[in-house]
C-alpha cells in the first residue's frame with residue numbers, strides 16, 4: 001500500500017473503512033492530512049484516542065463527506081467487500097478525487113485464505129468478496145482508468161486513476 005499511495009506533504013489522503021486507523025497510520029505517512037471514513041462508533045472512538053492526528057468521520061463509502069475534486073488519494077483496505085452498494089461507492093470515490101488522483105484498493109481474493117473461509121454472507125454483516133476483474137469492472141464503470149490488479153499475499157491491489 002505504502003508504495004502505491006505516493007505521499008505528498010501538501011496532499012490529503014482519505015481511507016474508507018479505515019477502522020481504528022492502525023493500518024492507515026502506517027501506509028499514509030507523509031500526507032499532510034489523513035482522514036478516516038468509518039461507520040463504527042466504537043472504532044472511531046478508539047482510533048481518535050490512540051491516533052489524534054488522524055481525522056475520523058462518521059460516514060460510509062456510498063456517501064462521502066467531502067467536496068468534489070477535494071482528495072488527492074483514496075484508499076480502501078479490506079473494506080470494499082463490506083460495502084452494500086459497490087457501484088455507488090465507486091462513483092463517490094470518483095466524485096471526491098481530484099483529476100489525476102488515485103483510488104487504491106486492497107482486497108482479499110475470494111478463492112484464497114480469509115476470503116475463501118469467510119465467503120459471501122457466511123458471517124454477520126454484509127460481505128461480498130470479488131474477483132479482481134469484477135472490482136476493476138466496477139471502477140471502470142465509474143469512469144476510472146484502471147490497469148488491472150497486482151496479486152499480493154492472499155489478496156490483490158487495484159489502483160484506479162481519475
Ligand SMILES: C[S@@+](CC[C@H](N)C(=O)[O-])C[C@H]1O[C@@H](n2cnc3c(N)ncnc32)[C@H](O)[C@@H]1O
Nearest residue numbers: 016017018019023040060061077078079082083
Ligand atoms: C475488515 S475492517 C478493515 C479495517 C481497516 N481498513 C484495517 O485494515 O484494519 C472493514 C471496515 O470497513 C468498515 N465498513 C463497513 N461498511 C462500510 C461502508 N459502507 N463504508 C465504509 N466503511 C465500511 C467496517 O466498519 C470496518 O471497520
